[in-house]
Amino acid sequence: MVAEPRAAATNPLRDPRDRRLPRVPDPCALVVFGVTGDLARKKLIPAIYDLGNRGLLPPGFALLGFARRDWDHGDFEELAMEAAKAHCRTPWRPEAWQRISEAVRFVPGSFDDDEAFDTLAQTLIDLEASHGIGGNTAFYLSIPPAMFPVVLKQMERTGMADNHVSGGWRRVVVEKPFGHDLASSRELNHLVDSVFTAKDVFRIDHYLGKETIQNLLALRFANTLFEPIWNAHYVDSVQITMAEDVGIAGRAGFYDSAGAARDVLQNHLLQLLALTAMEEPVAFDADALRIEKSKVLDAISLPTDLDRYAIRGRYEQGWLAGERVHGYLDESGIPKTSTTESYAAVRLGVETRRWAGVPFYLRTGKRLPRRVTEIAVSFAKAPHLPFAVTDTTELGNNQLVIRVQPDEGVTLRFGSKVPGSAMEVRDVSMDFSYGAAFTEGSPEAYERLILDVLLGDATLFPRNEEVEASWRVVDPLEAFWAGKQPHAYRAGEWGPRAADDMLAADGRSWRRP
Numbered sequence: 220m221v222a223e224p225r226a227a228a229t230n231p232l233r234d235p236r237d238r239r240l241p242r243v244p245d246p247c248a249l250v251v252f253g254v255t256g257d258l259a260r261k262k263l264i265p266a267i268y269d270l271g272n273r274g275l276l277p278p279g280f281a282l283l284g285f286a287r288r289d290w291d292h293g294d295f296e297e298l299a300m301e302a303a304k305a306h307c308r309t310p311w312r313p314e315a316w317q318r319i320s321e322a323v324r325f326v327p328g329s330f331d332d333d334e335a336f337d338t339l340a341q342t343l344i345d346l347e348a349s350h351g352i353g354g355n356t357a358f359y360l361s362i363p364p365a366m367f368p369v370v371l372k373q374m375e376r377t378g379m380a381d382n383h384v385s386g387g388w389r390r391v392v393v394e395k396p397f398g399h400d401l402a403s404s405r406e407l408n409h410l411v412d413s414v415f416t417a418k419d420v421f422r423i424d425h426y427l428g429k430e431t432i433q434n435l436l437a438l439r440f441a442n443t444l445f446e447p448i449w450n451a452h453y454v455d456s457v458q459i460t461m462a463e464d465v466g467i468a469g470r471a472g473f474y475d476s477a478g479a480a481r482d483v484l485q486n487h488l489l490q491l492l493a494l495t496a497m498e499e500p501v502a503f504d505a506d507a508l509r510i511e512k513s514k515v516l517d518a519i520s521l522p523t524d525l526d527r528y529a530i531r532g533r534y535e536q537g538w539l540a541g542e543r544v545h546g547y548l549d550e551s552g553i554p555k556t557s558t559t560e561s562y563a564a565v566r567l568g569v570e571t572r573r574w575a576g577v578p579f580y581l582r583t584g585k586r587l588p589r590r591v592t593e594i595a596v597s598f599a600k601a602p603h604l605p606f607a608v609t610d611t612t613e614l615g616n617n618q619l620v621i622r623v624q625p626d627e628g629v630t631l632r633f634g635s636k637v638p639g640s641a642m643e644v645r646d647v648s649m650d651f652s653y654g655a656a657f658t659e660g661s662p663e664a665y666e667r668l669i670l671d672v673l674l675g676d677a678t679l680f681p682r683n684e685e686v687e688a689s690w691r692v693v694d695p696l697e698a699f700w701a702g703k704q705p706h707a708y709r710a711g712e713w714g715p716r717a718a719d720d721m722l723a724a725d726g727r728s729w730r731r732p
């Protein structure tokens with residue numbers, strides 16, 4: 220029987236709603252809790268400015284800040300303008316800010332202050348009359364998870380979370396970490412879901428907002444070239460790296476209570492793994508993507524020998540970019556008795572027919588030689604080489620490398636003949652670079668994700684089930700590491716020796732990104 224060609228509408232990336240047409244959200248307000256924090260200043264407010272500058276904010280748009288500061292609207296507007304000016308991606312245009320600044324409001328108060336929340340609720344009602352925001356509001360919780368319960372209770376008490384009371388839509392954006400382990404994330408999810416309907420909860424993993432991560436889906440599902448070899452028959456192993464040269468950057472309190480595995484592995488790295496390994500979704504939408512990613516996360520297996528295949532590290536004093544930097548234990552705010560890791564590497568399996576037997580090596584760390592995130596798919600060696608062994612010594616595995624950042628693009632490594640009379644074969648690279656191929660710049664991850672929240676598009680937001688499945692992977696690692704000292708590495712090195720030994724034990728080595 221000859222297979223029918225598939226209808227275009229079933230192609231996940233051929234969305235009938237043309238995504239090239241810029242869609243502008245309904246009139247609405249965005250309330251930011253934790254507006255004085257780093258995230259709001261460096262990412263959220265600049266992203267709002269960039270959206271406004273690109274004409275992607277609705278005419279009736281209001282920005283509200285809530286914090287324990289003795290400020291009026293003008294003070295906040297000035298701070299927001301400075302933040303936008305300092306960190307915006309698109310050119311600074313005073314007239315673009317001017318339009319946003321007309322509806323910037325600030326509500327002072329602490330999270331347990333009923334009166335402040337009543338004022339916030341009233342401000343939203345007033346903005347409906349003055350700026351036509353139509354009862355639509357997104358609440359961005361850029362606050363420590365310990366504060367969630369009190370803020371959510373306040374929203375419930377004042378009816379602010381209620382779509383029916385407001386007559387428009389109400390959405391909540393939750394920043395990671397989603398809990399500390401499976402039990403606390405369940406509690407948190409339960410709490411959020413008791414105040415907002417599940418479809419109105421947007422959990423941010425900003426890596427999903429990065430262009431290159433979305434390109435991974437295009438690469439896999441819009442082409443025929445890669446999919447036939449995207450499986451255990453052809454793939455030898457996968458390495459996912461997220462390396463940073465920075466240290467803990469003034470976040471000692473949070474970081475020391477989390478560590479690299481909770482901060483990055485549990486969310487960014489496992490999401491990258493899920494997108495790399497998942498089956499084709501039946502549509503490019505939130506439900507279809509969540510189903511496929513969840514299947515992968517549920518199929519992840521941990522190695523039995525954790526001693527060898529789950530490695531943590533902690534940086535010691537060293538040199539980076541010509542500067543001497545402190546060790547982790549000497550960072551301000553870190554207790555000398557800390558056993559928290561700044562580096563984690565682990566070998567995982569995905570127990571499905573497609574991936575059985577293929578190791579996925581994940582690593583992340585602070586104070587590594589440079590900032591780089593990449594997914595490297597290494598293919599099996601050719602089963603037979605008709606060339607002299609001495610002529611192929613510089614031939615490695617074929618590799619497809621998705622460069623997430625910086626220098627966004629894709630590299631394909633394969634063997635090629637060296638010019639000359641001998642049949643010498645050596646690895647070469649073929650490169651696609653975003654910067655060279657496209658003239659338009661990539662939006663910042665937060666720009667894309669905030670716009671999606673306002674549009675109500677949850678495609679790039681992990682669901683509850685994914686968060687819990689990821690904790691099921693990380694909890695046993697944390698239990699294994701508890702009470703042990705991490706291995707040492709010098710700042711400026713690619714992690715501890717034990718991580719190299721882990722790959723050497725499998726006859727492999729880490730890629731030098």
Ligand code: BG6
Nearest residue numbers: 395425426463482483487592624
């Ligand atoms: C955050 C982590 O989620 O991602 C930080 O909490 C990390 O520790 C940051 O520095 C890295 O993000 P990006 O986009 O700069 O790679």
